[in-house]
Amino acid sequence: MAATAMREIMQADHNFGSGKAAGAAGLNGQKPVLLGVRNVVKQYASVYAVNDISLDIQEGEFLTLLGPSGSGKTTLLMMIAGFVAPTSGEMVMAGANVAALPPEKRNFGMVFQGYALFPHLSVFDNVAFPLRLRKLPKEVVREKVLAALKLTHMDAYANRMPKALSGGQQQRVALARSMVFDPKVLLLDEPLGALDRQLRASLQDELKALHRRLGSTFICVTHDQEEAMSMSDRVVVMRDGRIVQVGEPAVIYARPRTSFVANFLGESNILNASVVAMEGERSVITLSGRQFVADGAETGIGEACLSIRPEHVAFEFVEPAQENGDLLLEGSVTDVTFVGADYRVQIATDAGVIISRRRTSEVPRAPSQGDQVWVRCNASAVWRVVKD
Numbered sequence: 001m002a003a004t005a006m007r008e009i010m011q012a013d014h015n016f017g018s019g020k021a022a023g024a025a026g027l028n029g030q031k032p033v034l035l036g037v038r039n040v041v042k043q044y045a046s047v048y049a050v051n052d053i054s055l056d057i058q059e060g061e062f063l064t065l066l067g068p069s070g071s072g073k074t075t076l077l078m079m080i081a082g083f084v085a086p087t088s089g090e091m092v093m094a095g096a097n098v099a100a101l102p103p104e105k106r107n108f109g110m111v112f113q114g115y116a117l118f119p120h121l122s123v124f125d126n127v128a129f130p131l132r133l134r135k136l137p138k139e140v141v142r143e144k145v146l147a148a149l150k151l152t153h154m155d156a157y158a159n160r161m162p163k164a165l166s167g168g169q170q171q172r173v174a175l176a177r178s179m180v181f182d183p184k185v186l187l188l189d190e191p192l193g194a195l196d197r198q199l200r201a202s203l204q205d206e207l208k209a210l211h212r213r214l215g216s217t218f219i220c221v222t223h224d225q226e227e228a229m230s231m232s233d234r235v236v237v238m239r240d241g242r243i244v245q246v247g248e249p250a251v252i253y254a255r256p257r258t259s260f261v262a263n264f265l266g267e268s269n270i271l272n273a274s275v276v277a278m279e280g281e282r283s284v285i286t287l288s289g290r291q292f293v294a295d296g297a298e299t300g301i302g303e304a305c306l307s308i309r310p311e312h313v314a315f316e317f318v319e320p321a322q323e324n325g326d327l328l329l330e331g332s333v334t335d336v337t338f339v340g341a342d343y344r345v346q347i348a349t350d351a352g353v354i355i356s357r358r359r360t361s362e363v364p365r366a367p368s369q370g371d372q373v374w375v376r377c378n379a380s381a382v383w384r385v386v387k388d
């Protein structure tokens with residue numbers, strides 16, 4: 001069984017390996033599927049760590065699994081790597097179920113949470129390890145190790161021991177080790193989690209650049225939404241062992257399916273309102289006695305949950321003319337903070353507390369606590385979500 005699957009993978013490598021013979025892209029311009037996760041479940045006693053996940057991972061994409069702690073990200077990654085066997089479901093590569101194939105036969109590169117290097121081996125020997133395991137000739141090992149160290153900007157440190165490196169440098173060595181054997185897929189579990197904020201930001205850029213240079217598939221796990229948004233082609237939002245939403249960062253941000261996703265990917269105002277009618281797919285909403293029409297991920301008449309990003313909410317010191325379709329609410333400022341170039345203003349209205357973010361350069365004067373203001377938002381920035 002494993003031998004058959006192995007042959008299938010080698011066939012897949014042959015078909016997809018260089019990227020140029022990858023076959024026709026999907027009808028809608030999607031890349032070919034590298035790995036299909038089909039109804040995968042992982043159960044530990046009464047806990048469903050992963051609960052019926054299906055997902056197509058595309059050739060060459062940078063995919064990020066994003067979710068709070070305990071949402072099943074590591075478990076899903078471990079099943080993709082082959083370290084954990086699914087309780088049920090399939091992992092399909094080139095038409096074969098590889099769910100039972102051991103990790104060493106998958107040839108995926110992996111960076112684990114906490115980046116454990118071998119402490120007794122030098123940087124060079126750490127990176128050489130996967131190649132020596134594969135019994136490659138000495139000159140090839142040297143050439144590949146130096147190339148990988150160069151890619152991760154660690155070529156000057158080849159003779160150092162891990163304990164003589166900073167956290168960020170150790171992380172780069174772990175990255176070099178994971179990609180030195182040219183894996184088709186690089187799996188990264190919270191690869192930047194142990195690093196301070198500034199270093200994380202610069203390594204995020206490097207990971208992205210590395211992905212572009214290598215052209216291989218990256219599957220990354222993080223609980224940090226900014227990290228997920230800044231690096232990924234697609235983000236998979238997970239919660240309680242399930243996928244809540246999959247999509248490009250900008251799309252998930254602007255069009256979250258649920259209130260959980262809206263809140264997890266940045267700040268959002270979540271308001272309760274009622275839908276009095278539907279106009280096709282659009283909801284006719286009443287909020288504080290005013291009516292407007294909004295799009296959304298949810299349809300139907302009755303109670304509704306709305307998501308509005310703070311950067312789409314304006315506040316005015318003088319009552320604005322009521323423009324067609326605007327959401328307009330009277331309120332009073334309860335808190336003002338400076339966030340970089342923005343004011344972040346909390347405004348109490350009879351629809352609840354609403355947060356507005358405005359460029360300091362775009363408001364006539366600094367708001368302060370107790371100011372009476374009008375909250376204004378274009379209906380196109382109001383998005384109806386599923387409450388969860």
Ligand SMILES: Nc1ncnc2c1ncn2[C@@H]1O[C@H](COP(=O)(O)OP(=O)(O)O)[C@@H](O)[C@H]1O
Pocket residue numbers: 044047048049050067068069070071072073074075076
């Ligand atoms: N080996 C295990 N035995 C029992 N429970 C586990 C095991 N691995 C993970 N879990 C449980 O499965 C859930 C998902 O864990 P995990 O995949 O590590 O989440 P994440 O990486 O998103 O933080 C958690 O409730 C965790 O306690």
Ligand SMILES: [Mg+2]
Pocket residue numbers: 073074075113
């Ligand atoms: Mg984890």
